Every structure is written in structure tokens, then in C-alpha cells.
Amino acid sequence: MSAFTPKPWPRKLRSQEWFGGTSRDHIYHRSWMKNQGLPADLFDGRPVIGICNTWSQLTPCNAHLRDLAERVKHGIYEAGGLPLEFPVFSTGESALRPSAMMFRNLAAMDVEEALRGNPLDGVVLLAGCDKTTPAVLMGAASADLPAIVVSGGPMLNGWFRGERVGSGTALWQMSEAIKAGTMSHDDFLEAEQAMSRSPGSCNTMGTASTMASMAEALGMALSGNAAIPAVDSRRRVMAHLSGRRIVEMVKDELKPSDILTREAFENAIRVNGAIGGSTNAVIHLLALAGRVGVDLTLDDWDRLGRDIPTIVNLMPSGKYLMEEFFYAGGLPVVIKMLGEGGKLNRDALTVSGGSMWDEVKAVRNWNDDVIRPVDRALTQQGGIAVLRGNLAPRGAVLKPSAASPHLMQHRGRAVVFEDIDDYKAKINDEALDVDETCVLVLKNCGPKGYPGMAEVGNMGLPPKVLRKGISDMVRISDARMSGTAYGTVVLHTSPEAAAGGPLAVVRDGDMIELDVAGRRLHLDISEEELERRLAGWKPAVERPESGYAQLFHDHVQGADTGADFDFLKGCRGHPVGRDSH
DSSP, rough: OOOOOOOOOOOOOHHHHHSOSSSSHHHHHHHHHHOOOOOOOGSSSSEEEEEEOOOOOTTGGTTTTHHHHHHHHHHHHTTEEEEEEEEEOOTTTOSSOOGGGHHHHHHHHHHHHHHHSSOSSEEEEEEEEEEEEHHHHHHHHHOOOOOEEOOOOBBOOOEETTTOOOTTHHHHHHHHHHHHHHSHHHHHHHHHHHHOOOBBBBBBSSSHHHHHHHHHHSSSSSSSTTOOTTSSSSHHHHHHHHHHHHHHHHHTTTOOHOOOOOOHHHHHHHHHHHHHOHHHHHHHHHHHHHHHOOOOOOHHHHHHOOOOBBOOOBTTTTSBOOOHHHTTOOOHHHHHHHHHHHOSTTTOOOTTSSSHHHTTTOOOOOOTBBBOGGGGGSSSSOSSSEEETEEEEEEEEEEEESSSSSSSEEEEEEEEEESHEEEEEEEEOOTTOOTTTEEEOOOOTTTTTSSOOOSSSSOOOHHHHHTTOOOOEEESSOOOOOOOOSEEEBBOOOSSSTTTOOOGOOOTTTTTETTTTTTTTEEEEEEEHHHHHHHHHOOOOOOOOHHHHHHHHHHBGGHHHHHHHHOSSSOOOOOOOOOOO
């Protein structure tokens, strides 16, 4: 197991710098806290635990987290700590514009500064929606106080006319069916009622469930956390137990920097391949690694995930939903199978204080169609394919388990959209010169370009192609794709078009070659022609005049390194600041 020696207990904790004395300032801090009805002995030196809550009614995935916070408090009190709940910015995926991704870094800043500036000794991170999990992890990693993640859990299965309805995945499918003329608008509206029938996040292996799985695979959540449905009583038990555990973590001084090692990130990358996880995990783990000083790159994603079979049979790659995944045994079964196959750093430390292997070695698989044996994997090479070439000199990504095998090696004529508005104006035009052999290219949708790198990379196909019964085409962009989406979609093309990457100078009629096995993405023009075009390129995206949008534009880095802000890299720790009075 990773070397970790618990600190002696009892000892003076950082919260005592606020509460542990008789000076004017100590009395000031305690007296104000007591207006909430807190007894005096709660400030006697016991661990003060923050409950970082991303609850918001504007973030439907997280709208049930207030109940979980109460369960966490029970556990903290039982273990002898003082729980103090506080809110942070909640990046709601379903409604926040222009993209929740634009505000992930803002939320991470909120978390980091709240932890550092307040009288806290440790924190429970309550998250659920796509960007809230990486945001709280990034902020906690930069503050490096003892921290544990409690996920909100997925929704129950959706059902419509006897068929499973996967959140997001069904939406993309039905939207295409409308354009193809195979589904009526009335049926679509009826299906809407079946899509989100309980609290929780996406019930597919979308980004929310992927990032909950990443938190568990990294060792930052208790074993079994990722898959418990939001409305299952065991989700409340998980919150309660996590509350107990964080108090012991504070006593031991077990911090994110002890857990988030290179070995932990390697485990998470392999788990992502096995579960058919979202491409968004790439960008979030790269950013998180940057906070703890782990030199993680796109090449690591390709190297570590390339030979990992996708064994979890969940939408969008497979058949089932998160409810069945939990009943089958959840993520611990997947981690155990990787360990048995020699694809796990078994000794990686977790928030339990034990090793990853100790947490999973006794679990069982209760449904081998949901969590399949390796010889019946959905694909033998899951993971994330990292493509390079003159069109993506700093890399692009593709999810093989969600792509069409016949398109994994393809050469086609580019049909170019300069931005998302250009795409919307042209895609339904019957006069658009496009067929199923073409390659759809979408520009200016990266971190700077959208702004915020929206989930528009899985752009819908032209209706005249859909009417032929075609359901997939090669699509290339500098955007992201929802973890619930599917298709032969090349994403995160770096450098992005708005930063002058080669994607910016692709023209209608150019031939593009995709070779996933060879990890190649090539624009079929001469080097001289490419250089000539780039020399004549002018930015199509203007710098925002003020506000957070300007800060984002000026400081966001490329997708290939995690799209974090340049000034947020690294761990700034949790020194106690000067008194406020």
C-alpha cells in the first residue's frame, strides 16, 4: 500500500486557530457560531468538518443533496466531530448556458477558497451533476484538507412502452428519429414523461455516473459509492458512513495528496475503459492531476486504456442502465476484475485507510450480462483512443465503445461548419451537399471558442442522410460530447480552432482520413498548403469585454491539458490566514 503513517491523536487542529482560546477574536468567532444553537463544548478541539454542498434546484441532478447532507451530519456527530454545511457554486448541466463546463473552474475556485478561508479540518464533498464532481475534487485537491466524496447517485431506470429509457441517450436517439420521420412529436412528448422519474443524475454511463466512478476508482470515495441509486436507502447509509469516516481521516490527517497519486490515476483510466466511461473524464482527470502535480497526459490515457475491454453493458455503449449496474455489484466488481487481470495498482490508498484491493477482493458479480466476463466484452479495446496528426497536433479523442466499427477507418470529404450557428443554419437544408461518406467538421466550439467547450460534438446528422436509414457519420470538432451520447465522434481536437489550430483552416471539400487503430487524424493537404492557410488565419472569436467570460478566455488552457486556468495549477494548501478583525 502507498506509504501513509497516521498522525498522532489528539493534537491541535487548524480550526482551533479560530475557536481555541480566550482572546477577543476567539470569542468573536465562537459567539457568532453559537447563535445557531451550538453548545459550547462543540468547540473543545474536536474535528470541525465542512459539508460542501452543491445542492441547487437549478441543478436537478443535485436537488436531493440537502437530505444527504443531513445523513452526513449524523455520521459526523456520531464520530465526535462538528459538522458545518456550506454552499458552493453549482454547475447545473441541464440548464446552465453557454455551458456548465465554462463554470467548472469557477466552482473549483469557490470550493478551494471556502476550504482555506474557513475554520475547517476536513470536508465531505457532496456532488452529482457532471461538472460538480470534478469541480469539488479540483478545489479540495488544491486546498489539500482531508476530503471524501459522496455522490448523489443515479436516477431509477426510465421506461417507455416496455423499453428502457436512458437519460440523454434516448433523447439523442429520439431526436434523430423525429428528423428521420420514424417517430411522431406526440410520441416524443409522451416519452418525455418517462425520462426522469426520480431524483438523481443520469441513469446511463454518462458523465455524472462516470465521474462518480472516477471518484471511487481514484480512492476518493468509499467503495460502492458510485452506483447506488439516489432514492435507494443505501445511498443515505453511504452518506452516513462517509460522515463517520471523515472524522477519522482528520484525526489521521489523510489528505487528497496522499491518495491522488500516479497509481490512483492509472487505476481510474483503466476503470474508465472497463465501464465505457465518458470522454469528459479525460479532460477532468487531466485537470485534477494538474492540481496535485501528477504529470498525466493524453498519451497516458491512450497507453493505459487501449487494451482494456469494456465489460459494463450500459448505455450508451450497451443495453442496461445504472440501476442494473448497482444490482449486479457495481464498480467494486469492475475494479476486482481489473485486479484479477493484472490491470490494477492493488496497493493504491483509499479514503478508507486501506488499499484498493482490500476494498474489493471479496465482492461478487450478480449479473454477468450487465458486468460481462472479458471473453464477452462489448469491445476488447475500450478506453479512449487518442488521435494525432496534422489536424490534431496536440491530440483529439474518440470513444471506441460508442463508435461504429465500419467507420473506425474512413476517408471522406469535409462538410464544414464554422461554428454552432452555422451548423444550425445549414444542417436541415436539403440543398446541403452531403452524404453518409462525408465527414462533418464543426469549428470554434472549444474552451475559448464556444466559450466553455459545450457538448455539441455529437452534432445531429442531416435529415436527408437519416431518411436513408443511416445512423452514424464521422464527426470532428474541438467540442465535447455528452457522456450519454454515442457515435463515431472525434472530440477535443487540439489546438482548438479559436486558438488558431489546424481545425480552423479546414475547408469544404478537403479530404480527411481517420484511422483509429493507427491513432491518426489527417487533413489531406500538403504541408505547404496547411502553413499557407494558417498564416492567413484570423480569429473568428472575439475576446469578451469584461467579467468572468473575459477571465475565462484569457486564462483557460487547452483541452489536451484539462482546460483548467493557468493560474490554478498546483496545490496551494490550507495555511491559516490573518485574522479578519
